[in-house]
Amino acid sequence: MADGRTTAAAFLVAELRRARVRRGWSQDELARAVNYSASMVSAVELGQQAPTTKYLELADRALDTDGLFTRMLTDLVSLDRAQPWLRGWRAILEQARAVRWYEPRYVPGLFQTEAYARAVFEAGALLDPDEVDRRLTDRMDRQQILHAERPPHIVAVLDEAVLRRRVGEPKVMCDQAMHLVRVATEHPRVRMHVVPRSAGEYPALGGQFALATLPDGTELAYLDCQVRGQELDRPEDLLRLQRVWEVTLGEALPPQESIELMREVAESWS
Structure with missing residues (x-):
């Protein structure tokens, strides 16, 4: 419906x-x-x-x-733009064979520690404790996608501000940055890049987006916002986001340099 x-x-x-x-x-x-x-x-x-x-x-x-x-x-x-099998980001992740994910604000949900995720949900005391717990449980459960028999190939690009902006206590940030290092170095199907502050302005700063490729080759985009997520499959929208992705990836550090930067940021929070 x-x-x-x-x-x-x-x-x-x-x-x-x-x-x-x-x-x-x-x-x-x-x-x-x-x-x-x-x-x-x-x-x-x-x-x-x-x-x-x-x-x-x-x-x-x-x-x-x-x-x-x-x-x-x-x-x-x-x-029909409202197909019932498009049921949100979790459903897309569970089906996808490849994901390209850009984040300018927060650590991507798949890579958040429990403490970091809790701090995100508790920010501003906008959610009651039961809702915080429900969302936290859902987010931690969703991370099982990374440990599925055939998890998707994920390329994640984070703006350096994601690592520098304090979410929770400094220890939360230190642990989160080191968790990203572990994921980036140990998970065989995850590649992580960081766009350094020195890059200045670039097109993706307009907001988070992800591009997912499904097993049949279908490509979908997902945008997250304050109210609800939005799924896109119009060719012109996908082409625009693909171009933004290519420019953004060109501004990002290579994987090893990104990992070194994440280690450096973790030390700064300790």
Whole structure:
């Protein structure tokens, strides 16, 4: 649902489920017919996973629907900006095979220590303690993505101000900077860069963004703000952010120099 109305994507998913039921098949039986896992069939029907063109072609063949669902994806869902399987940054991270992530304000959530994350949520006393605890638990749980069987390749670029701006006590900042060093040196699928203060002004300072590549090659962008996150998939928006990313990466220090800077900042907080 989006603004109380059924989206084209939600309609496709509902009709796909109805077609299976009319056939008298369980999710397991459809899974065998299309040569996908039952968990994939379930995820599609729950709106948690985007059905690919190949998946729908096989479903059309198995359910004898004469290409109906493939046409719906091509002719209707591609025009729909509120697809139900785009359910926020966590869902995107769980699906992505590669992520390019820029942050000018805070350490990226995937790399935050618990103490740093708590300080972020407690800032200004805007959230009650229960909400702080809920958000903290969610953020720490989300970090399990880094330890999945096949975690995404992540290239993160941080502005040096992220390391220099105090969040919590100095010890929190020292521990956080050293945690970044450990992630950058020990995690085989994470590469980290820092844009030094000497770089001056550059286009990405306008705000945080991330570019995620999904297994089928689809690319999405995610912007975070005070109220809610925003997902983008319009080609012109993606092209703009890709250009900003390339310029920003060109301003950043190489990985080893970035790690040395993070160590230096950690010492300054100790």
